[in-house]
Amino acid sequence: MSNPYFKFKQFTIFHDKCAMKVGADGVTLGAWTDVAETENLLDVGTGSGLIALMLAQRCNAQITMIDIDNECVTQATENAEHSPWKDRISAIHSSFQDFAEKSTQEFDLIVCNPPFFINSLQSPSETRTTARHNNTLSQADLISCSKKLLSDTGRLCLILPISEGNQFLLLAKKSGLFCSKKTSVFPNYEKAAKRLLLEFKKTNVPCTESNLTIEQERNIYTPEYAEFVKIFYLKL
Numbered sequence: 364m365s366n367p368y369f370k371f372k373q374f375t376i377f378h379d380k381c382a383m384k385v386g387a388d389g390v391t392l393g394a395w396t397d398v399a400e401t402e403n404l405l406d407v408g409t410g411s412g413l414i415a416l417m418l419a420q421r422c423n424a425q426i427t428m429i430d431i432d433n434e435c436v437t438q439a440t441e442n443a444e445h446s447p448w449k450d451r452i453s454a455i456h457s458s459f460q461d462f463a464e465k466s467t468q469e470f471d472l473i474v475c476n477p478p479f480f481i482n483s484l485q486s487p488s489e490t491r492t493t494a495r496h497n498n499t500l501s502q503a504d505l506i507s508c509s510k511k512l513l514s515d516t517g518r519l520c521l522i523l524p525i526s527e528g529n530q531f532l533l534l535a536k537k538s539g540l541f542c543s544k545k546t547s548v549f550p551n552y553e554k555a556a557k558r559l560l561l562e563f564k565k566t567n568v569p570c571t572e573s574n575l576t577i578e579q580e581r582n583i584y585t586p587e588y589a590e591f592v593k594i595f596y597l598k599l
């Protein structure tokens with residue numbers, strides 16, 4: 364049985380109630396996302412609350428976490444309650460579509476590690492399917508709901524596999540969200556990029572592109588990635 368929690372320097376994430384555990388995608392997005400001038404932040408599909416707590420450590424924003432899975436909301440709330448930032452983090456049980464329809468609040472930053480599999484074999488576990496497949500949150504819905512909730516200068520940040528990320532780039536541009544920052548994430552020096560870190564704005568600005576490599580060899584981070592996550596990981 365996997366460990367039910369993951370301990371970081373300033374907080375601990377229990378993830379035994381969540382289909383998706385603490386992993387490289389969430390940690391990388393939480394470390395990469397720019398939180399400058401962020402006062403109101405929305406974490407869509409928060410799961411265990413990992414990304415919300417990583418961002419809480421890095422800024423003073425009021426943070427709202429939402430998830431369609433009530434067990435995740437319960438666990439994210441518990442993780443937030445035991446963190447140093449519990450007074451400015453709240454969790455809501457809701458789909459992004461319902462939340463966007465009802466909310467009148469604007470956000471400076473929306474962050475999402477979205478369900479990304481499209482038309483692929485689904486898991487026998489309904490909760491894992493919801494977490495990993497875009498049946499409940501399509502790319503189109505993610506874009507339209509984000510556009511509605513973002514302030515004029517707000518940003519949407521997410522991580523996706525290469526093919527789904529390229530598809531999202533095209534759809535977002537057609538819908539009036541423009542990529543302002545793109546980082547290709549390589550698992551190591553030998554393999555091709557597997558993920559795209561993407562930031563979008565409502566205004567069409569030049570896109571800053573970069574690369575990030577996670578490991579130099581098995582279980583040994585590159586100096587760049589170690590520097591990237593050292594404020595979070597206990598052993599760095």
